[in-house]
Amino acid sequence: MEPCGGGGRLGELRREAAEYYRGHRVPQRVEEALNALFPLCPADLYGALANYFSTFSKAPVICKLAGRKVLDGVGKPTLEVEIYCTVKNYEKRICSAIMSSHSHVPENASPEINEGDEKERSDSVATAVEWVNESLNAVLRDLKPTDQCEVDKMLGEYFRKKVEEKKIQKEEEEATAPLSCAPSAVALSGKKKAAKPGKKMSSTERTIPPAEPIEPVLCGSLAIGGTSLAVAKAGATINHIPLYLHIALLKYNQDSPKEMTLPHPMITLLNCEKFSPAKLKLVKEVMLIPPAQLSLKQPSPQLADNKKGKAPNTGKKAPLPPLKRVSHLGCLITGWDNLEQPLLLMQTACNNIGLELGTDMYLAINCAAHELMDYVKGKYEILTGTFKSPDEMVDVYVELINKFPSIIALVDPLRKEDRQQWSNICCALGSKCYLIAEDAAANISKLKIDQSTNVPMCSGVVLKYINQTKVSDLIEFTGLLDGQRHITILGSPDGESSDDSLVDLAVGLGARFIKLGGLSRGERVTKYNRLLAIEEELAKNRTLRSEANFEFTDFAEETQPEKELSDVIPPPAQDSLPPQLSQPALQVHSLPAQLPDNNTLT
Template identity: 75%
Template structure:
């Protein structure tokens, strides 16, 4: 070996490093670098490869967004929706990072007319096509060179873009109205033919107006801007890309965003609400009090154990409602007797052998108690007890029951109840069937006074959830939940212009207000399972995914099981709890006391449902009492310390 050979090689190596560093800042590693290293070190040790790789990796650029692609795809029921794909520049090379499919806000109507379906199909196609155009043109250019990990900056730009689109839409509508007004003035020739028509319409209208004063009118639906799907889809896709770049699961990335990059020591899995039955709406009648019946497993069970119990109950329900030996005879009898058969007798409901788009059985019934009793019978036959081994949640969808001509809810065909009578009915229902732990939309969101009453009467026994009032998440954030009635929590759905930052902010607000979050899936779901990671990362108390009879729903339950196994393996899984909050009759003392003594986020009554013998509540308070605040700080402080809350 020549003297100074080692020093010469060292100098050449340093020169190559400098050259590579300069090239890395521009385009990439020189192609001759590997050849030079092989010539210098034909038998170099393995750790030198790692050292060189780490050295040059530090000199590479931070991954940035280089392309955003939008395309039109089909959801789980074959309807069009949006897919967003993110490409980033990683180590100076373009790379496809991830893609997500977001569901649309369009609901799948029951027994809709063909004309209505055609209009919805046109509107849906227009909305998806506009969203694809937004992503491929405006958003692709706007988001280039941004870091996918900078979610707040991305969502801010998406929000500003959406506001500009809203303003443009308003200007277009103003111009259209002005043109229509000019056309109307020119074409208006005879007023004698219109005036009599108005007088005739006013006669029946007077009766309606008198009745409508008795109830608050329905709030108009929040208009949905065509193409708004692009905002929510891009925001969620960026979040998934940020998780991929950071080499962490999406649920952990969401949790870090919510807790300002502080990693949570433990995470709680949301409790699943399994759809068991979807009650059919007949064309000649309204919804008949209940839209969905869901099964809620106890919190001490693993997801695998809870899913198996749900499957067992579902199989037994099919056997009870549709016996194979009597199926043909019952259909023949129904065709002969017609409507008179169900009018006088309370025959057990029959399964229709059809599966809802929500992934559960569709059933027709006349009385809610029939369904509850048959579910109870099915559980008894397989050795399960409702109230201990399984619980129920009911989606009442009361906004679909209101008859605005009479000013009352039509709970059954020809049976009408006022909002106050509805409260009494639910109190009687929960007292009779204490294994019901959640009522979703028991009243319209406009019946604020009745929501207060039902919360005071049943808040310590079950969750009273608002879903229809929480359709527009962006409006909830801007209006600071002014229009939300008193309730135990909200069902949130990731649709339209909803952004990840909006969900983080809103769920944080709900946590501060001691309200629970339920993340729900819309009607037209896809096989994308990002919703599950969102629910886990946001710390949702429940997740409402549908039933186990459709693939796009089962995919999400499988993802939930995978997260549960991962958290259990890392010893970061914290067991969920079912805790109700007793609502005070007077709101003012509660507000005054909370200013002095902040209340715990989980509520004052930690009621473990698995400890209810026979479905009764623990005796922390009398059975039908409500909690009244005593404005005594010392007494309350001692009480909280004794109870270790």
């Protein structure tokens, strides 16, 4: 036997083995020669040799995409994307991602509108499957799944090409279509009543800003978001790290964070049916938020001290309306006759289990004000037959927060078109609670293109991973929000699946809150379980950082020039993403440990 070294028979075998790990088949004679040369070598030596030669192997690359139609948690069709990579000369399935379905159809839509939405959704999923299996399969072949920026760049170029093709097709159809008489009047989105001919409009009606048209969604756009998310999951799998850490490394330019925070869950307890016989329309969701310093698994101190698990019931009782059904958000749907009923019910329920609102738990209200506007009257219908102008709505919310200081977040208290009223409510309540834009926020991809938040003055924005949104879009946009002292809330769309990637995205992006719905549907409970698992993992690694208090922004301290510029976010630098937080531009107030006991109505 020749001595070990770079020359001779053994050196030749080493070179041939290295060639194998570079992507070539190893000749059978090499395997036979190794067995002959090292018949008595232990198995761990062969493992060491394999590990050594694997350092010369090619990095895994994408070899195939597979798209298919699947069903989400409410039985609606949506898209699943599978990623296959070439790993050490073998094709291997790495992971898959399921996109959540999303719909802009309101709750009280007619059967004809719902039927049209179902057909549009089915066509979009079918087109997305075709894009993934054909075009995108060829576009992304041989790209590294760890190179998220390059993958998303290719996806963006492909999507822009499809948008341009659609535009040209539409222009050709309009050019060849026969001329027809345009209708004399077009109903505004959300309009409840038709204006009578010849009726003179009041000054309020003339000045109310009309609703912005819903941005059209290109048929098949699910393929872009689904593929980008699947590639991100594949990159995390290839690097042998969890997805949330992979996202954090992408956001902070591969600089591993020493500590990470968990987003605070917004847990939906009640879904208030706006179109039921009940009178209340102002509240869509009542959500529970645990204290900032409380672990997700940690019980409340009061519960541990109270032997019976009950506390004296103080305050007025609210009658519980009949429970109807469980919503797609995973919570009970009920109807109410006034604003105080659901809030007093929450107060009573917390008291009965030994919790005190404002200390042990806090509330958030999703107002969904865009669903309330009567465009004939130019006012919001907050109760059946009770209307408030945009300016009067600000006073309504000021009175609400003064009576119920345990409410620390209002979601969509106004339409995004009422920008002056958003500024007014931020100055009036910004130091007491979060004013959050959900429907009032534009599409993430459009925000990225415009390099502007395109939202009214607010405390933060709810972002949803839907349609053509890419992982790079989320990373860039949340970096911009961080730099402007806006908080980020990751929200789940209407039709969720069992894919729990949204939680990893929220943790990796450093979102302040995560809005997942209730705890009564499996596809939503799965995400809460994932949040618990990440908390346990971070605590075990000693990288979990908890926040002491909620912090609110005092918008009233801003100067007028700062107010004018607060809605516009400058474009990021090309060579790096923005830091996690810039120097505070606004005065920040922490939530007091004990709120005044003023939760009962007079």
